Amino acid sequence: MELEKKLNETKFEKLMAQTPSKKYGSGILGEANLNYQGPNQACDRYGCNCINYERQCCIIV
């Protein structure tokens, strides 16, 4: 839970921080690098990555 919280809090800031500050040519209005991990699985309830959250979202409980 703490790790998930930390990731959620820092995700955008980290990604935004990586946005290059170079000048753009005609037609480019913005650019960002994405700090993606992967490949992985959409559902993280099986301890198969670092966020062991067991949200069990696919099951209506």
Add this chain to the structure above:
Amino acid sequence: MKKTGLHALFDGYDVFIIPSKEESTLLYAPLLKKVFRVSDDLGKLIASQGFSLDSKNEGLQQIITAFDDAKNDAIDPELPNPVGTVNLSLELTRDCSLSCLYCHAEAGKNKNMPKKILDAAIKHAFDRSKEINANKLYVSYVAGGEPTFKWRRFKESVEKIKSGEETYGIPSRLSITTNGYFGRTKQKFLCDYFDSINLSFDGMKEIQDKNRPLVKGGSSYDRVIETARYFSDHAKSFSVRSTITQDSVNLMPEIVNFFHEELGTNFDIAFEPSFPLGRAAGSTTIPLQESYVENYIKAMNVGKDLGITVATSANSSFNRIVTSYCGALSLFSFVVTTDGIVTACEGDADGLNYAYGQFDGANFPFDNEKKDRITKITELPKDCLPCFAKYHCAGDCPNTRLIGYDHCTIQQKLVQYNLEQLV
């Protein structure tokens, strides 16, 4: 799958051309880990000509250079190797103290797991963990009815697993999803033994009592809120699962405020929309996906201000590239039903869709042909190939696809929302 804009390829890498705000277009290359906002004119140029080196357009040439550089650090979308773990899930009972409007398992049946099957399932899980040198056994209690309802059998199962830890020298990780309709003895036991507790609790009294009444009618709220308070003070990891219907969708931000007022901040909130499966099949309580996204974003921002993580599955994989929806099917979860059927999915309470084994009185022989067929179910549907959200949902839950439903609008809108925040 809904229409999502145009799709181009850069040296074999997907580039999605997504219409955006104020006469601009997003160019999204997930495997190259890049997103551009460009003018609609440049977006149209790329849509019609692709990434032509012959073009004299300065902007296009800069994008080509940036994509070319990004190839060095591109993500290979092959599936990761299956992790060496066993995921045991025990459907101890199909019975329940509540009668939730949308229960996936249509719980309320007097079917319980015999001791012989329970003992054999736990033994098999530990034997297999030892065989593959697993460093931990993952155990989840979510399949079927309320796991704690048949208390003696439930307690026995936990004690058996704890005893197995010592016998086999393999620690376990216990997680549970529970309706929380019980008193202090059960609350304390769960906090003592479980690493992760997910409480099914929809929100304010009027919502909770409407969605999750007692089997014979009546309010569940007072007991469940007491359980939530105890869990927020004592659980090792605690999340509240709120299922959203059309009636509650506009109240999502208010639900976050409500939980904050009642429970503080030592928990997460996981929202999910109800969908037409189990008792909700044919129901009119399924929320409109557009309303769900709009209110989820509001709720997430309320949570951010309050210091509470507000999650939903469609938003959980934005910072990851995913190529398979669920470990349950691709890694083969060992879910044992009350009848001793082995199925790969906890949502498959009767073992109708993902069964690959059956208790034979002593062991659980597996049918490898069935396993192969289940593995194929996790493959990305062809309709999803041009969709910009495909690397974040991997085609969504196979259970959803099975009933001809999808969460595409929610998934696509949340991916686009995240991208829009960045450029």
